[in-house]
Amino acid sequence: MKEFLWLIVALPFAGSLLLALAGKHLPRLASAMIGVGSVALSAILVVLVGLDFLHENPAGVPFHQTLWQWINVSGFSPGIAFQLDSVSLTFIFVITFVGALIHLYSAPFMWKEEGFARFFSCMNLFVGFMLLLVLADNFLLLYLGWEGVGLCSYLLIGFWYKDPANGHAARKAFTVTRVGDTAMVIGLFILFTNYHTLNIRDILHAAPHTWAPGSRIAITTAFLLLGGAIGKSAQVPLQTWLPDAMAAPSPVSALIHAATMVTAGVYLIARTHVLFELAPIAQNGVAVIGAITLIVAGMAAIYQHDIKKVLAYSTISQIGYMFLALGVGAWSAALFHFMIHAFFKSLLFLGAGSVIAVLHDEHNMYKMGGLWKKMPVVFWTFLVGACALSALPLITAGFYSKDEIIWQAYASEKGSITLWLTGLAGAFITALYTFRMVFLTFFGQAKAEPSYRPGLGMTLPLVVLAFLSFAGGFIQLPDNMGHVTLFSHFIEQVLPAAPTPGTATTHAAAISATTATGATATYTAASGHAAEWIAQSIAAALSIAGLVLAYRLYYNKPFPAAEPIRGPIQQFFFKGWNFDALYDKVIVQPIVFLSRIDKNDIIDQFYTSLASIAGWFNKRLASTQNGKLRWYAMALAIGTVITLTILLCT
Amino acid sequence: MTIPMEYGLWLAAILFCIGLAGVLVRRDVIFMLMSVEVMLNAAGLAFIVGGAARGSADGQVMFIFILAMAAAEVSVGLALIIQLYQTFKTLDADSAGGLNG
Numbered sequence: 001m002k003e004f005l006w007l008i009v010a011l012p013f014a015g016s017l018l019l020a021l022a023g024k025h026l027p028r029l030a031s032a033m034i035g036v037g038s039v040a041l042s043a044i045l046v047v048l049v050g051l052d053f054l055h056e057n058p059a060g061v062p063f064h065q066t067l068w069q070w071i072n073v074s075g076f077s078p079g080i081a082f083q084l085d086s087v088s089l090t091f092i093f094v095i096t097f098v099g100a101l102i103h104l105y106s107a108p109f110m111w112k113e114e115g116f117a118r119f120f121s122c123m124n125l126f127v128g129f130m131l132l133l134v135l136a137d138n139f140l141l142l143y144l145g146w147e148g149v150g151l152c153s154y155l156l157i158g159f160w161y162k163d164p165a166n167g168h169a170a171r172k173a174f175t176v177t178r179v180g181d182t183a184m185v186i187g188l189f190i191l192f193t194n195y196h197t198l199n200i201r202d203i204l205h206a207a208p209h210t211w212a213p214g215s216r217i218a219i220t221t222a223f224l225l226l227g228g229a230i231g232k233s234a235q236v237p238l239q240t241w242l243p244d245a246m247a248a249p250s251p252v253s254a255l256i257h258a259a260t261m262v263t264a265g266v267y268l269i270a271r272t273h274v275l276f277e278l279a280p281i282a283q284n285g286v287a288v289i290g291a292i293t294l295i296v297a298g299m300a301a302i303y304q305h306d307i308k309k310v311l312a313y314s315t316i317s318q319i320g321y322m323f324l325a326l327g328v329g330a331w332s333a334a335l336f337h338f339m340i341h342a343f344f345k346s347l348l349f350l351g352a353g354s355v356i357a358v359l360h361d362e363h364n365m366y367k368m369g370g371l372w373k374k375m376p377v378v379f380w381t382f383l384v385g386a387c388a389l390s391a392l393p394l395i396t397a398g399f400y401s402k403d404e405i406i407w408q409a410y411a412s413e414k415g416s417i418t419l420w421l422t423g424l425a426g427a428f429i430t431a432l433y434t435f436r437m438v439f440l441t442f443f444g445q446a447k448a449e450p451s452y453r454p455g456l457g458m459t460l461p462l463v464v465l466a467f468l469s470f471a472g473g474f475i476q477l478p479d480n481m482g483h484v485t486l487f488s489h490f491i492e493q494v495l496p497a498a499p500t501p502g503t504a505t506t507h508a509a510a511i512s513a514t515t516a517t518g519a520t521a522t523y524t525a526a527s528g529h530a531a532e533w534i535a536q537s538i539a540a541a542l543s544i545a546g547l548v549l550a551y552r553l554y555y556n557k558p559f560p561a562a563e564p565i566r567g568p569i570q571q572f573f574f575k576g577w578n579f580d581a582l583y584d585k586v587i588v589q590p591i592v593f594l595s596r597i598d599k600n601d602i603i604d605q606f607y608t609s610l611a612s613i614a615g616w617f618n619k620r621l622a623s624t625q626n627g628k629l630r631w632y633a634m635a636l637a638i639g640t641v642i643t644l645t646i647l648l649c650t
Numbered sequence: 651m652t653i654p655m656e657y658g659l660w661l662a663a664i665l666f667c668i669g670l671a672g673v674l675v676r677r678d679v680i681f682m683l684m685s686v687e688v689m690l691n692a693a694g695l696a697f698i699v700g701g702a703a704r705g706s707a708d709g710q711v712m713f714i715f716i717l718a719m720a721a722a723e724v725s726v727g728l729a730l731i732i733q734l735y736q737t738f739k740t741l742d743a744d745s746a747g748g749l750n751g
Contacts, residue, residue: 627747629682633673 001052005065005082008045008092009131011038016124023117032107035120039103039127043096050089060086060493062201064137071140078198083137086493090335091134091267094342098259099127101461105350106251108457109357113249119159123255126152130260134267139188139198142268146184146232149261150177156252157245169244176241180231184268187224190217204274213278222275222282226289229265233319236293240579242316243300246308250353253308258315258349259342266322266338270331273495277329283414287327291422294320296577298429302436303573305563306363307352310437313576314389315345317426321405324423328415330408331495332476332488337401339487340472344388344398347465351382354458355441358450365437367561370446377459379442381466386438388469390431390547393540397473402427404478406539407532408498420535427539431546439554447561478536480529658699665692679734679743683727690720 015038023031053063062085070080084092103123110119126149133145158170188198194210194217195203211218229235234242245257256262269276269286276283294317301313318341325334355371355378356363372379388398406427410420476487488497566574575581624635665688672685694713701709731741738745 625750627750629743629746630674630677637670637674 001048002056002063002084003065004045005049005063005084005135006067008042008049008096009082009128009135011042011045012124012128012131014038016121016128019117019121019124023121026117028111028116031117031120032111035117035124036100036103036107038124039096040100042127042131043100046089046092046096049084050093053084053089060490062494066137075196076192076198078138078140080141081137082135083201084135086490087267087270087335087495088134090339090491092131094339095127095130095134095260098342098346098465099130099255101464102251102255102259102346102350105254105353105458105461106249108455109251109353110249115159119156119249122152122155122159123252126156126256126261130264133264136200138200139191139203142200142271143185143188146228146264146268147181149256149264150174150181150232153177153245153256153261156256157248159249159252160247163247166247169241169247173241173245176238177231180228180238182227183224183231184228187221187228190221190224200271204272207274207278211278214280215278218275218278219282222272222279223285225268225272225275226282226286229268229286229323230289231265232268233262233265233323234316235265235289235320235323236296237579239293239297239316240576240583243309243312243576246306246312250308250349250356253311254346254349254353257312258345262315262319263322263338263342266319266326266334269323269326270335270495273326273331276326277496280414283327283329285327287324287409287414287419290320290323290325290327291419291426292320293317293323294426295422295429298426298433299573300576301433302429303566303570304433305365307355307365307368307437307441308349308363310365310433311345311348311352314348314430314433315341317430318345318389321402321423321426324409324419325405328408328412328419328498329496330405330412330498332491333401333404333408333498335491335495336476336487337405340388340397340401340469343465343472344385344469347381347385347462347469348389350458350462350465351378351385352441354378354454354462358452358454359448360451362448364563365440366559366564367447368441369444369448369559369561370442371450372442374446374450375453377462378454381459381462382442383438384466385469386434388473390434391427391539391543392431392547393536393543395470397469397471399540399543400473400476400478403536403539404476407478407535410535411532412498424539424542428542428546431543432550435547435550436554439550439556440559444556445558478532480532480536655699655703658702659696662692662696662699665689665695677743678741679731680741682743683724683731686727687720687724690716690723 015034018034019026019031026034057063062083064081064083066079066081068080070078103120106119106123110116113119129145129148129152131145133142133149136142136145154170154174157173158167160166161170191203192198195206197203207218231238242257242262246253248257276286297313297316297320301310301317304310304313318337322334322337322341325331325337354375355368358375359368362368384396388396391399391402393399393403406420406423409415409423410417474482475484477484479485572578669685669687669689669692672688673682676682676685694716697709697712697716699709701707701712734746735741
């Protein structure tokens with residue numbers, strides 16, 4: 001089955017091509033079947049390929065598949081080649097499985113929209129590029145996927161292109177991520193000039209032998225790659241594009257701006273973990289950026305009134321957690337949170353999309369309310385997602401993934417008390433804004449009537465994702481409760497285990513994630529179980545405190561159905577810490593000013609005058625072409641006479 | 651008796667000018683086509699006169715060429731005139747001035 005790895009990538013591309021070429025002439029049902037079917041088939045293939053991969057080599061030896069040589073120029077020979085290991089398997093599982101559910105949801109959601117086939121064409125194209133990104137075995141192919149998903153993000157944010165604001169949001173997303181991409185591509189140039197290859201495996205093998213830990217070139221490269229990750233994953237200071245990207249249809253936000261594309265930065269850092277371990281400063285930078293981001297975005301989320309913007313800031317904040325985990329070397333915790341976050345955040349986006357759709361495109365939470373009785377399925381699934389996001393202890397998957405990160409921020413040798421406290425503060429803020437959203441949207445006085453009830457096509461993905469947000473956490477339990485390490489063992493086939501001071505981590509080799517009996521590895525934290533219990537209790541208490549505070553402030557309160565009145569500080573947080581205004585002042589306006597004064601310099605004047613001279617001649621000569629046949633004949637005759645006169649008289 | 655070459659050439663020149671004047675003055679395309687024919691024959695006459703003066707058949711050969719060319723030109727011209735009439739319902743050449751710059 002493993003040989004069909006290429007088909008996983010090819011199917012969405014084929015669906016996209018088919019819809020792009022023939023979409024106009026296909027009935028809606030056919031478009032939906034191609035769009036949903038291609039991704040669903042990919043998801044089935046991923047399961048088959050994944051099982052085959054796990055059965056054949058329990059040790060997790062990466063599987064390579066080279067399709068063809070892409071370029072071959074003087075030693076530079078990247079191929080169209082895929083590499084399947086436990087990290088990429090996790091990613092392609094999430095991409096295709098969550099992707100298929102979101103595609104299924106999109107079919108009824110987008111049914112009445114113009115450009116139905118265009119929508120599915122772009123969505124399929126996105127899935128294809130995203131799979132290319134995580135399966136690529138060299139950085140060039142990875143970069144192709146990287147830019148491809150950026151393109152699809154642009155196309156889908158501007159899906160309702162008739163409103164200029166959406167087009168503006170799309171351009172902003174493209175431009176801001178481009179800042180990071182430029183840094184990343186320079187990093188790739190450095191890698192190529194040093195190693196003469198872009199093959200990821202070769203570079204990661206060679207790097208520890210050629211670059212000394214902490215050397216300047218390693219730090220530079222790691223920071224440049226980090227720049228790319230920051231742009232794509234919307235971390236401070238390049239986070240400004242993601243809240244605006246909410247102009248996209250809700251399924252797009254769920255798929256691209258919550259579950260998959262924005263976590264590409266997490267993938268990049270995890271994939272190049274060797275480089276980051278060679279550059280401790282850069283890795284520390286990852287943790288600090290993550291910590292700052294999760295607070296900045298969390299605070300902004302509390303003051304939003306647009307339900308999708310709450311979720312957007314929440315996504316930025318949760319990816320901040322993943323960066324924090326990467327930065328302290330808790331690689332598997334980061335990827336675990338990525339997976340669980342993909343489940344519950346896409347669930348929340350789809351739920352919010354249903355609410356927005358049945359309330360006639362109403363985004364303002366203050367104009368909703370009392371929906372829990374009227375939309376029970378959406379409410380209960382949304383509540384499960386909200387509990388997972390706020391990491392309510394013991395029952396939710398979000399608790400197990402986030403607790404792991406907060407614990408590692410303290411316990412890892414790269415962690416610190418500051419990072420740990422930031423993570424805890426973030427947990428409190430998360431619970432507060434999440435339940436503020438739940439209470440405002442679903443409780444209190446009803447201010448609008450739902451126009452219809454979402455059908456099975458929309459509720460089924462919600463239920464499946466809600467189940468995963470609840471049950472997904474039990475594949476990885478902390479060692480003081482249950483001690484299940486299916487996920488971390490699976491990931492640690494590729495990525496190193498979290499560096500815990502003192503004790504060496506020992507693994508029972510050859511543990512298959514499919515056979516649950518293999519989870520017998522010993523993994524003891526030096527700080528002991530007591531410290532972990534205390535840390536977990538604090539985290540749990542803080543998330544419950546956030547819930548209670550939200551309950552006290554927002555449950556059943558008679559808010560007016562309008563935008564709330566904000567003081568200057570609230571306005572500051574509402575505007576996302578005024579990053580947009582800052583960038584406008586510092587970057588945009590000076591550049592616009594410079595280009596304005598530079599508009600009429602001597603070179604421009606030269607070329608403008610050339611153009612105006614040509615224009616003058618054009619006017620004169622055009623007037624001789626008056627369309628009168630006799631006039632032309634006369635001109636011919638006069639010309640002949642003049643020519644003859646000159647010939648004869650000289 | 652022989653006619654001096656100059657006479658023939660003058661006749662050709664006068665015929666040519668009449669034809670040219672017809673092309674320039676007339677607006678009816680059929681008359682314009684006829685005037686073009688007059689100009690062609692004037693040129694042919696000049697060839698024949700020149701050939702006769704030199705005692706060679708070259709001028710007459712050239713006239714055959716001109717005749718064949720004129721026949722082809724007339725067939726194309728008449729087809730164009732029919733098209734013009736069908737499109738504009740008139741034979742006025744000035745009415746087909748849609749290509750003015």
